[in-house]
Amino acid sequence: MYVLTMLQLLEPTPMNHSEHPAEHIAHSADKAAFLRQISQFLESGNMLSEPEAMRPYECDGMAAYQVLPWLVVLPETIEQAQGVLQLCHQYGVPVVARGAGTGLSGGALPVANGVLLSLAKFTRILKIDPGNRSACVQPGVPNLAVSEAAAPFGLYYAPDPSSQIACTIGGNVAENSGGVHCLKYGLTVHNLLALKILTIDGELISLGGAGLDSAGYDLPAVLTGSEGLLGVIVEVTLKLLPLPETVSTLLAVFAGIEQAGEAVTAIIGAGLLPAGLEMMDNLAIRAAEAFVHAGYPVEAAALVLCEMDGMAVQVAADLARAQAILLANGATEVRQAQSEAGRKKFWAGRKAAFPAVGRLSPDYYCMDGTIPRKRLAEVLRGIAALSEEFGLAVANVFHAGDGNLHPLILYDANQPGELARAEEFGGKILQLCVASGGTITGEHGVGMEKINQMCVQFSGAELRQFHALKAAFDPRGLLNPGKAIPSLPRCAEFGALHVHHGHAPHPGLDRF
């Protein structure tokens, strides 16, 4: 333990994704014997154990972190998934569940001695129930496919993470995914009616029900955003909404980012509830414009996209008010999309912001903090100062309506030390978010990426409570170990304990 710590001290910026010894789940299962047992109920094509075959699973959307798993399994039925879990439970083998692998925080990063359980073959839409406005789907169904299947009934599924073409519903639930419309329609947790999960010992349990609530504790809420630590999601019932009659979008141009922030606050303060309220800073605007030619004003310090949807009459009333508020708060220009094509063009730049920024630099690192909106100007100034300090440029894309900030840090992984510097910069941004009354992750999850920053946001007692809740579902800690909730030794070594009322939260631990 001591030696390990010394090594970490010698390295100025320890990589977040290094497994912490306290979070390691040891087992002595024999791989060949384990495979033989799995092959009793799983076709050989659905078990991968050769490094080359497993390579596509070594990372998720957080590609900077890579670990080759012990095994990859792709069950096709609930019974097969149960079989896999029962074996893992029997032998004490860790399990990491994975959907499409589009997550941005390394939540589906494999564990080197663990099974990577892919739900990619659970792709059936089981039922679209137009009468009750719900969809029952398997976890591997892509987000967008739900809305496509519901469209003939005039319905859709509201949460729309930017990866919605690829990301799957199971992953959306595990991460409590949002999207650009969650200001009005909420996150996954608000659009979920029921779940079926497998516990680590393979038991199938139904949570939620046909109604809008269920008996006992709100377990669908607990499972949502639990990042694969509590159970494996095998079926999801989602709420569907009527497709809006009209959607209309304004693009407002600002000479100062603070004015843009104030305009957003004024819109919310006036009682309007836009479906989307997004902001981009100058670097993000220029990158997006160069990439997709959305007609963005490249000189603008900031632009705000404000979308209204619903009944045509309501939208017309809301748009008029929003336009007046934007102009009264310093917008130099407010454009209204005159056609559906024009509206899509407004959004094209915003939606392509990440890859657009990616063209400016060999690599970029997307952060995901949430702050109270009123602290925006201050936090952006702090980020700019950090950008100077670390010598790395940053572009800001912002779900302004709900205070969710996505700074994109530009770096070059081929330059020695730049990734570590970007990581440290990112960590500082998250700490700034916490210090401003916000959180280290708004919608991308903690995963492996923000595991150390959890030590900043939560006290030892709070982390212990999280571990106790985890143990209520998974007493041996086999599900996605080392993710989402840091161990107390990790936090002690990270040295960023959140001290409440002047008392160190776990004085019993050694400090280094």
Add this chain to the structure above:
Amino acid sequence: MIESGGDASSLLREHVLAAIAGKIPVNIIGSGSKTFYGRPAQGEPLEVAQHHGVISYEPTELVITARCGTRLADIEAVLADRGQMLAFEPPYFGPDATLGGVVATGLSGPRRPYAGAVRDVVLGVKMLNGHGEILKFGGEVMKNVAGFDVSRLMAGALGTLGVILDISMKVSPRPEAETTLIFFMTPDAALAQMNRWAGQNLPLSAACFDGEAVRIRLSGAQTAIASVRQKLGGDALPDDEAGSFWADVREQRLGFFQDETPLWRLSLSSAAAQPDLPGAWFIDWGGALRWLKTGQPAETVFQTAHALGGHACRFRSPMGGEFQPLSVGLEKLHRNIKQAFDPHGIFNAGRLYKGW
């Protein structure tokens, strides 16, 4: 405008620590307005009304944070001053109903299907767990996925996991205008019609059926409501009558609820056909909530609700409250979760289910 109130968290913590040390269970009480709901809790009363007051309110951030003992009426007044509201339309069931009780019972009013439940607006809590530790989960921001969502777990847990101290909630703008329309029809037609409307682009904010007529409430811009009225027809209730009608639905003051017969709450899919149970019905939440007055045995009601994929609870009855029995797997998870938060079993023992 924001009164500082009283921070009694240290005092409450001392009580809880003493309860843990003496192994004396406590029964958490705000104003006592909802003690009828659920099973009777065992234990010494732990009064939390002294921990009260709005801590912060930022209308432009759409967030209010208040202590558990804050009167719901005070919170709604503070919000109304700034043209905002709690969108889930919480029932009071008593003039001094507290915010803590609203969250702990997890009950929502007529607007629930269209604007979300209590649990949907809970952003963060500060709580006392069964170790006597004061813990904070969630926060004051709309989007927060750091750690498990313990805040929402507290909604509807009936105080069995700990004492909720402070709560941060998302608030919503009050609609510019509201109108209630009335349509007379049969029960089957009513369920079909309410669900048909819910699938359309209408600014619905409530829909109920009292056995004779469907009443729907529309909320939004004046112009939007006028255009919907034209489209749907029906008769509009006078504004004051409409306001008191929905308050009476929420508070169960309608004639339907003035009865000694046990009142059951069935949570079902909104389009489910009326269950085959004898008794009188009142349908709220566009069909997703069915109130039933019946003398049928509890097992019969529970089995019927279960067969329809929903659940039932004996809401008001001389026999006391009773919740839908849990499946074996769920029951085990519930006990484990209870143990994780309250290992000494001191909080509201028996309030949710017998034995814990």
